[in-house]
Amino acid sequence: MNGDSSRALIILGALLALGMSVAAYLLGSQTKQIGGGRQSISVKGLAEKPVKADIAEWTVGVSVVAPTFPEALKKLRASMPQLKQFLSDQGFEAAAMRDTPEIVTEHYVMQENAQGFSRNVQQGYEANQTIVLTSADLARIEAAHKAIVQFQADGNPVTYSAPLFLVSNLEDVKMSLIGAATQNAKVRAGEFAKHGDVEVGSMRSASQGSFYILPAGAETDVNDYGGAYDKSTIDKKARVVVTIEYAIEH
Numbered sequence: 001m002n003g004d005s006s007r008a009l010i011i012l013g014a015l016l017a018l019g020m021s022v023a024a025y026l027l028g029s030q031t032k033q034i035g036g037g038r039q040s041i042s043v044k045g046l047a048e049k050p051v052k053a054d055i056a057e058w059t060v061g062v063s064v065v066a067p068t069f070p071e072a073l074k075k076l077r078a079s080m081p082q083l084k085q086f087l088s089d090q091g092f093e094a095a096a097m098r099d100t101p102e103i104v105t106e107h108y109v110m111q112e113n114a115q116g117f118s119r120n121v122q123q124g125y126e127a128n129q130t131i132v133l134t135s136a137d138l139a140r141i142e143a144a145h146k147a148i149v150q151f152q153a154d155g156n157p158v159t160y161s162a163p164l165f166l167v168s169n170l171e172d173v174k175m176s177l178i179g180a181a182t183q184n185a186k187v188r189a190g191e192f193a194k195h196g197d198v199e200v201g202s203m204r205s206a207s208q209g210s211f212y213i214l215p216a217g218a219e220t221d222v223n224d225y226g227g228a229y230d231k232s233t234i235d236k237k238a239r240v241v242v243t244i245e246y247a248i249e250h
Contacts, residue, residue, distance in 0.1 A: 039248040040204055041192055045185025047177040048239040050216065053165035056141040060087070060148065060160040061100075061130030065107050069125045072104050076127035079157055086151050087133065090144040098132045130159070138165060138234055164231040167213060167238075174211055177240040182206070185244040193248065201247030209241040 062079045066072035087097060107126040112118045135141055141163050152158050167173065189200045210227040216235040230236055 039198075039250075040245050041189055041200070041248055042243060042245045043185050043188040043192065044209070045181040045183070045188060045242045045244060046239060047180035047184055048212075048237050049173075049177065051167055051173055051213070051236050051238045053138060053167055053234045053236065055134065055136050055166050055168050056138050056163045057166065058133045058135075058141055058145065058160070058163040059130050060133065060158060061128060062157055063126065063128045063159050064157050065124055065126050067124045069104055072107075072125040072127040073102065076102060076104075076129055080129060082156055083131065083158055086148070086156075087131070087144065090147060091137075091140050092133060092135060092144070096133055096135050098134070100130045100132065103128045128159075162232065165234050166231060167236065170213070173238045174240060177238060178208065178242065181240045181242040182244065185242055186246075189244070189246045196248075199249045201249040203244060204247055205245045207243050209243055210239075211241075212239040213237075214239065 060083060062076055062083055064072060064075040064079060066075050084094075084097065088094075104125055104127045106122050107124045108120040109123050110118050111121045133141070133144075145160070145163055148158060148160055152160075186200065193200045212227055213229045213236050215230050215233045216237055218230070218237070
């Protein structure tokens with residue numbers, strides 16, 4: 001073996017030794033970082049309380065059909081005052097009523113031809129207009145909702161939906177529950193820690209999950225998805241879910 005070859009082998013050996021030393025150092029450093037990493041526990045907390053709707057919205061309207069556009073509009077304008085009089089008789093003032101724009105569209109019906117095929121055929125025009133009634137008198141809204149059935153049975157061309165019962169201070173309700181939900185999360189974390197022979201440390205992160213407004217007797221799973229806002233009942237319950245991560249101390 002000549003001198004050049006010997007020197008090359010010596011240099012190669014030195015480089016390999018250096019590379020192994022660097023690799024060992026990096027591996028040791030990484031292991032130290034992983035071993036020294038902080039451990040944590042993530043839990044969900046929830047809180048709920050009863051709430052009551054304090055305002056209602058009710059949409060009622062008139063829907064008529066006539067052979068021509070002008071006739072349909074005229075018929076609509078003749079029927080709307082009767083609906084407003086009905087609402088007035090139920091105890092609602094004009095200030096509580098908001099009219100939506102008049103709408104007139106082509107009216108179609110399904111007809112079957114001699115061959116037995118069905119198709120849409122225009123027959124005149126349909127005119128519609130609604131009134132959005134807003135009131136804090138929920139009992140009066142409920143009574144009017146029942147009474148309009150007879151008003152319709154008397155031949156008035158009215159349309160109506162179920163009243164919407166709303167909670168006007170949703171943000172205040174939500175804020176009032178976050179503290180209780182956070183405390184609930186701390187208790188849950190404590191239970192996990194107790195059985196794991198560790199202690200709950202400081203809070204590392206927190207986020208609000210789902211916010212529910214539910215019928216008073218309803219149940220739902222605790223999760224971070226969706227949420228709900230029941231508008232069909234007066235008596236409700238509000239529920240907040242939070243997710244909190246705590247440090248774990250050994």
